[in-house]
Amino acid sequence: MKAERDFQVVNHSVRKVDAWQLATGYPSYTADLAPAGCLHVKMLWSPHAHARLRSVDIAAAERMPGVRCVLYHGNVPRHPYTTAGEGFPEPSPYDQFVFDRKVRFVGDRVAAVAAETPAQAEAALAAIRVDYEVLEPVLSLEAALAPGAPVIHDEPDAYLPIPMPYCPQENIVARVGMEDVGDFADGLARADVRLDQTFETQYVQHAPMETYVAWAALDGRNRIQITTSTQVPFHCRRLVAQALGLSVGQIRVIKPRIGGGFGSKQEVLLEDLVALFALRTRRPVLWELSRAETFTSGRTRHPIRVRVRAGVTRAGALTALGLDCTANTGAYGGHGIPVVMCCGSKVLPLYRAETVHFAGQIVYTNLPVAGAYRGFGATQAYFGTEQVMDQLAEGVGLDPLEFRLRNHIRSGETSPVFAALGEGKEGVPMTIGSCALEACLRQGAAAIGWDRRRPHTEKTGRLRRGLGMAALMQGSSIPRIDMGAASIKINDDGSFNLLVGATDLGTGSDTVLAQIAAETLGVAVDKILVYSSDTDLTPFDVGAYASSTTYLSGMAVKKAAADARGQVLRVAAAMLAAPVEGLLLEGGVIRAAPDRSVTLAQVAHYALYERDQFQIIGTASHVTEKSPPPFAAHFVEIEVDTWTGAIRPLRYVAAVDCGTPINPKLAEGQTEGAVLNGISFALTEQYLFTPKGRLKNASLEDYHLWSLRDKPPIQAILVSSFEETGPYGAKSVSEISINGAAPAIGNALYNAVGVRLHQLPFTRERVWRALQSHAPE
């Protein structure tokens, strides 16, 4: 795809800056870097969904061979904190402790051992005696909200650090919402076609290749150095300090290469304990969760029940669009509030509706803990809203594509929802800048062959095909909350060190940021040496979440590079005895005239060693004022086996407007990956529990994640737009495309066989049962 403007480095698919290192297996990941002689941590996880610990006896475990330290609630500091890595103050309750006297889900922390070998630590766990007072578990939204339900968070010291009522006595973290836009009831009443349907999404897991892993060691000055697979190094430092009652200055957090996160590592799950063990033992300490532990005790996607109410006139205008969302946050409340608010803020503005309603609540249960996951609320809400849009279109006799083309938000328009809903507080008013959704819809429709779509009533036979679509938007950063910073300094040879707190977790963001710096400085990308992230060395950045890195951190990089460029030009002007304004910096050379030039290396030398010596160093911070949505139109063709209920996606087209794709190959990769992630979410992934709340399928054998062998052909189309507020016109691309598959497949299912499912995943049995009750001819 051609960008709207011409660039030298940006909008080119340069090779990832870490490609060589990763492809050759150079030790790069957290566990690779752990020092020899580390102690190993193993955790005794709760076997009960809800229990009080009457007593924990660690004496025998402490005497076991190789054991160096055993920690439990009786010998650790007690400070409430949240594991959610978010800006301060976090919109998440401080409802966790390093260890507590109560366990709240199967897989909650009970006690931990640090020993010389993993086997010794494991053996010592068996020697810990725990007397549990088993309490009635709360294993569903209904059970949690029933009058007289057992209270999951009855500890008096938990609280919500933002000004919002915290209601743990009702098993509710918080209720969120906004004032209705217009008279919603009247909007519904005026509609010619009205719908009121409830949709439900399931527990799923990010399942990154690299599980949770962290290690800590004390340095010569007794400071704690934590090396960890995290998306949020700076939040991690702050939250570990909070959990352990330390000062931030005592802690250094280093993020090496990361083997994927998808939101799961926007949590601080291991770092507090490795730090505490390192302090207690004065030895380096490594903790690596197994895949089963990652499933059971890691973070998941909030299952959300979404009631969608909407109305449309015969002419196809939306008179009402409303969502009521009830999210299951599991045993702890991290991220629940912003996730539910994003159900509204990332979804409702997509369509111009005369009246709008939004309300949500976040509910505790004794099930696994939910957290941030790519899509962050939008995924759950789009599942319902985009199926409702198809039904409204059908109700007024419009093609779903035409219906969306008529109603979607456009450049220059706004939505009151932007100002009403932020993340943990009200939002920021925003006018849409770039928007190529119409082009996405048209190009995507052409690519899939939308004009072949026929109603399900015309289809017969065992195998029936259907076409479905969904329109989407997301955001780019959290405005007036997120901050990213960068610094860039020149070296003797004209290369630059770019230091960013932004967190490449495998996405390629280091490469994208290097491209932005290179474009600004007029050099090739290999002249930019990126280093991310180290809280001692790199400037602050909130981290990798909320689709922020390219848009937010990218802008910080652009500003820092512009600062450095200004200094370069001033030095060059002195060297060339020419005015700055007339200089041209390109390809590492600064020219005053065709025959009068200096190289960047000469400039660096001059500044570092020759005259008026100083370090050319640019630094900048950036806070976003808006969160420009990327837009997308997804199309899928499926084949349904009406005898078994099996759904087979045949082809998928994702047309995405992410502004200028800084690196088109990486943007396509993000899109394809997110689509596959979304298909897997729609069709096969789910947590299965025993009646007592234990996860039954905590392994990649039993948790059905789609792999490349399952992948249908996926066509990613990058549709050009230019976002004036983004670096070189860029917006975000990484989250949006996970949101389309569930509703698009739902719509395709209807188009194939005339049944609609309101619950994910679309398992064969569910589809088959729906077909049975629908009794197709």
Add this chain to the structure above:
Amino acid sequence: MKIKAVRRPETPEQARDWARELGEQALYVAGGTGLHFMTDPAEMVAIPLDRIGLRGVECSGRHYRIGALTPLADVMNYRAERWAFHETGRRTATHQIRNISTVGGNICRVFPWCDLPVALLALEATMVLLGDDGYAVPADDYFASQPARRLANGDLLLAVDVPVLEAHMGFGYRKEVICHSGFSLMTVAARLRLEGDRIRDARVAAGAALPFPARLKQVEALLADQPATPDTFARAATEGVREVAWKGREDWSDAYAAHAAAIAVRDALDRALTFARRRDW
């Protein structure tokens, strides 16, 4: 389980002798992928079979002999006249598993999801074993209970003999999984022998949704001497599986497993019929 020592034999006889000597502690290791599922904490002495040969497929005219140490990938890639067994291998687990899992490993300790037992039952295969001497056991007998029990005394599987499909015979195999790398939730294999437009006899077996792979005798009875038509298949599939206690695993209910069984039987029969009628293979 824990491996406390390793002894690597050079011949099948040496393997057998060592296994007998070690008794309950002996563990033959072929591909070794099955160890993943053996959660018994016992300490064992591994007897890797990688140097004893028994690898490859040969045709003797009446049957194909598949060496017990033949990797599933080789079975999948093998092609010859009236050979249909690759149908099964193609659908087993992942490339990585197929590259190391062996035919012997798949049928000496049968897990519910194992693909080969079902196919071997339908194909009327014979297992060739080494006890005191060599001996042969027909599939019906071999899979009547968990073979690992029969082999506990150190007997070694040497090969599997699969009869060459005669003219007018066809083989069909159907496997249901949630996604490609998943375990089988339903496996059905069918062998049909046609006589003109009629079915002379049929052997149909199922697994995964049963506690142990088994012939579906009722289905077979409903097929014998009937016209080879979709109606016959539909009736046999529906009525023939009714009395079987199907077990749903993962996200399948028992009721859905029963429904899926009927469909899988029908599909396997359809496939077998197509095979039987093909003249060019």
